Amino acid sequence: MQRRALLDAARALLSEGGTEALTFPALAERTGLARSSVYEYFRSRAAVVEELCAVDFPVWAAEVEAAMQAADTPEAQIEAYVRTQLTLVGDRRHRAVVAISAGELDAGAREKIRAAHGGLVAMVVAALSDLGHPQPRLTAMLLQGIVDAAVRRIELGAAEVPEEIVSAAVAMSLHGVTG
Numbered sequence: 001m002q003r004r005a006l007l008d009a010a011r012a013l014l015s016e017g018g019t020e021a022l023t024f025p026a027l028a029e030r031t032g033l034a035r036s037s038v039y040e041y042f043r044s045r046a047a048v049v050e051e052l053c054a055v056d057f058p059v060w061a062a063e064v065e066a067a068m069q070a071a072d073t074p075e076a077q078i079e080a081y082v083r084t085q086l087t088l089v090g091d092r093r094h095r096a097v098v099a100i101s102a103g104e105l106d107a108g109a110r111e112k113i114r115a116a117h118g119g120l121v122a123m124v125v126a127a128l129s130d131l132g133h134p135q136p137r138l139t140a141m142l143l144q145g146i147v148d149a150a151v152r153r154i155e156l157g158a159a160e161v162p163e164e165i166v167s168a169a170v171a172m173s174l175h176g177v178t179g
Contacts, residue, residue: 003041005031007055010048022048050112057116060088065123075174077127078143082173085147086166089154120144146173 009030013021022045028035042048067080121140128136128143150169154162 002031002033002037006033006038006041006048007052010052011056014052019045019049053113053116057113060085061116061120061123063088064120068123068127074127074130078124078173079170081124081127082143082147082150082170083166086150086154086162086169089151089162117144143173 006027009027010022012030013023013026024035024038024045027033027038027048031038042051064081064084067084068077071077071080121144124140124143125136128139133139146169150165153160153165160168
């Protein structure tokens with residue numbers, strides 16, 4: 001029960017203020033626990049982020065997979081892959097996934113998260129293969145790079161509205177720089 005409350009508080013803090021807002025004093029204040037009690041559940045901020053990712057990433061991936069399965073062509077699957085991830089940027093669960101880039105995780109945690117991320121990228125490899133792409137794995141990794149860049153652009157509160165960023169990322173994913 002307390003662990004769940006701590007994770008919910010961590011999601012809220014990440015959503016409101018990014019990784020800088022995720023501190024043990026803030027977690028203690030949000031949950032009404034003593035700061036020392038927070039340490040009974042998590043040894044570090046990195047451990048909080050690691051657990052959030054372990055809990056939230058599968059939900060994220062399932063939503064992407066469901067959107068891809070609902071699409072009826074390889075092109076529509078690729079669009080669903082890009083669009084769904086970018087739509088999830090506003091979801092509180094996403095903040096934990098973004099926090100991975102903060103670099104606070106130990107090598108073992110980063111490897112677990114990389115493996116989970118690899119499963120996400122693998123979803124689009126089949127669609128690229130169905131399109132006859134000669135290097136579907138490499139292209140899937142580059143496609144995820146487009147998604148990651150668009151996520152950062154949205155997260156920064158860029159001059160463009162998020163839907164413009166999503167549309168541009170989808171267009172680049174499907175048509176390259178020729179639009």
